[in-house]
Amino acid sequence: MKLAMIGLGKMGINLTENLIRNGNKVVAFDLSDGARNDASTLGASVKDNLSDAIKTLDAPRIVWVMLPAGEATNSTIDTLSEMLDPDDIVIDGGNSYYQDSLRHNEILKAQKIKFFDVGTSGGMSGANRDGNFMIGGDDEKTFEYIEPIFKGIAQTDGYLYTGRAGSGHYLKMVHNGIEYGMMQAIAEGFDVLEHSQFDYDNEAVAKVWEHGSVIRGWLMELTQSAFSKDPKLDEIKGVMHSSGEGKWTLEEALKLQVPTPVIAASLMMRYRSLEDDTFTGKVVAALRNEFGGHDVESKK
Numbered sequence: 001m002k003l004a005m006i007g008l009g010k011m012g013i014n015l016t017e018n019l020i021r022n023g024n025k026v027v028a029f030d031l032s033d034g035a036r037n038d039a040s041t042l043g044a045s046v047k048d049n050l051s052d053a054i055k056t057l058d059a060p061r062i063v064w065v066m067l068p069a070g071e072a073t074n075s076t077i078d079t080l081s082e083m084l085d086p087d088d089i090v091i092d093g094g095n096s097y098y099q100d101s102l103r104h105n106e107i108l109k110a111q112k113i114k115f116f117d118v119g120t121s122g123g124m125s126g127a128n129r130d131g132n133f134m135i136g137g138d139d140e141k142t143f144e145y146i147e148p149i150f151k152g153i154a155q156t157d158g159y160l161y162t163g164r165a166g167s168g169h170y171l172k173m174v175h176n177g178i179e180y181g182m183m184q185a186i187a188e189g190f191d192v193l194e195h196s197q198f199d200y201d202n203e204a205v206a207k208v209w210e211h212g213s214v215i216r217g218w219l220m221e222l223t224q225s226a227f228s229k230d231p232k233l234d235e236i237k238g239v240m241h242s243s244g245e246g247k248w249t250l251e252e253a254l255k256l257q258v259p260t261p262v263i264a265a266s267l268m269m270r271y272r273s274l275e276d277d278t279f280t281g282k283v284v285a286a287l288r289n290e291f292g293g294h295d296v297e298s299k300k
Helices: 010-021 033-042 050-055 071-083 098-109 123-128 140-153 167-195 202-210 218-229 245-256 261-273 279-292
Strands: 002-006 025-029 062-065 089-092 114-121 131-136 154-163
Touching (some): 025 050, 089 098, 098 114, 114 167, 123 131, 154 167, 167 218, 245 261
Parallel strands (some): 089 114
8 A cells, every 4th residue: 555654753753664575565755854855764755744745645545644643643643634535544553642543533534634643662673573553543444455564564463453433542552551551560569679688680681581481572572672771770760751642541540440550550650750858758767766766868
């Protein structure tokens, strides 16, 4: 199939390569000259602006948006609603909040443009080969039309049409909430090992856990990879940034009154990692000193 890829960042450029490898023709656009050059090297037809990219497509035109969630995606969807014709197709493969996807669907539906919100997992390597895709969209017949795209670029059984618009990004949101908890548990386990009386080789531990243990999996493979490059992780700070999806998952759980203590705690730990010190810690330390005479540590 022929489609446009709008956004050639880490995920977009790898998806472009994956799509081309699987026989699709890709028209690529990004604001960055370097990104456009990279796409051209891969064999994409590169355009200098969004309008030119759209004009080169055949009806029904398929436009895959792979931009950061929020304003970049919102403004692009608004622009596409004015550029495209009825029955054209917009795919949002970024990490958009599902409520934004519901709104995008309404905007495009008013113009009779088909919309699919696609949660994309597997990281850069998955985008490049054997990815994982969670696909929401109101029109099942139109999904059947674009399904060959996903069948080609996904791992076997690695894509799922989830029905109504918004459901794809909702599923990816919960997926990322689970991911937060899993990564936190792995990190805490290695922290216990690091503080123990034994001298463990972290890379070797990750490797043995990766082969046949109950907690084996891709995250453990990545853990081994990280320790192979930096055995004690001395070269990096323990700052854990978050994309927002863990927070969205927690907010949704609170709204639905579903207890998610592991996801909540892992999100709080990410926020904690952004600070060298917290006022919460100061208050607790001061209270322990007040009622029990427990020592406090001076900043000096």
